[in-house]
Amino acid sequence: MNNIVSESLIVKPIKRKDGTYVLRLCVNQGQLTVGMLKTVMETMTKFNLTSLRATTGQRMNLEGIPDDKLDEVIASIGVAVEKPLPEITVCPGAGICVYGVQETRSMGDKILSLIQENGPYPYKIKTGVSGCKMSCGLSYVRDIGLIGGPKGWDVSFGGAATRNAGVGIPLGKAVSSEDALNLIAKALVFYRENGKKRERTSGMINRLGAEEVLAALK
Ligand code: SF4
Numbered sequence: 001m002n003n004i005v006s007e008s009l010i011v012k013p014i015k016r017k018d019g020t021y022v023l024r025l026c027v028n029q030g031q032l033t034v035g036m037l038k039t040v041m042e043t044m045t046k047f048n049l050t051s052l053r054a055t056t057g058q059r060m061n062l063e064g065i066p067d068d069k070l071d072e073v074i075a076s077i078g079v080a081v082e083k084p085l086p087e088i089t090v091c092p093g094a095g096i097c098v099y100g101v102q103e104t105r106s107m108g109d110k111i112l113s114l115i116q117e118n119g120p121y122p123y124k125i126k127t128g129v130s131g132c133k134m135s136c137g138l139s140y141v142r143d144i145g146l147i148g149g150p151k152g153w154d155v156s157f158g159g160a161a162t163r164n165a166g167v168g169i170p171l172g173k174a175v176s177s178e179d180a181l182n183l184i185a186k187a188l189v190f191y192r193e194n195g196k197k198r199e200r201t202s203g204m205i206n207r208l209g210a211e212e213v214l215a216a217l218k
Helices: 034-046 067-077 105-118 177-194 201-208 210-216
Strands: 009-015 021-025 051-054 060-065 078-080 088-090 127-130 144-149 152-157 169-175
Touching (some): 009 034, 067 078, 105 127, 105 144, 105 177, 144 177, 169 177, 177 201
Antiparallel strands (some): 009 021, 021 060, 051 060
């Protein structure tokens, strides 16, 4: 480990019921570098922290940080932010997974940029990108969902894995990457302009009607 350079991480502190804190390590698409791992390991050792847990959004939670040590732990690990980048779940995709027919990682990055460019939004947006119809990226139940097929992407909008779980409405079938991004950009603007405060895309579509939303996005 001596010749490995430590890397700083972006973290979001979250208070827990018992008064301790979790630091959410905001890694992109679940990808940790060796330098990041070194930082995390050294911090955990230094502060005697024993729990690092993967989240559903492909991030990591460093758990059990005492209130009076929070600032020191943050300084050791990186930089704290109020609002991390939106959550995105991206499967390995073509080139890595034997079933993958579309490349997912660069598509995930492009969607994340689109989400940042078009905000702010009424509430959170979760995205899923899957390289084939197996949908390991949870695409069917994400606000923005992409599913790779041999001829392009199926794009859906307004899926949710909440208590009102449901699949998103279809915005496009077998479309090119460029067309998929254009469809997503339109949907993001529609949500920004029509969603109510703290209303997810699924709630907005339920309120306005799927057919009306699809017609508006044509
Ligand atoms: S969705 Fe398809 S490409 Fe992605 S990990 Fe699952 S099986 Fe592989």
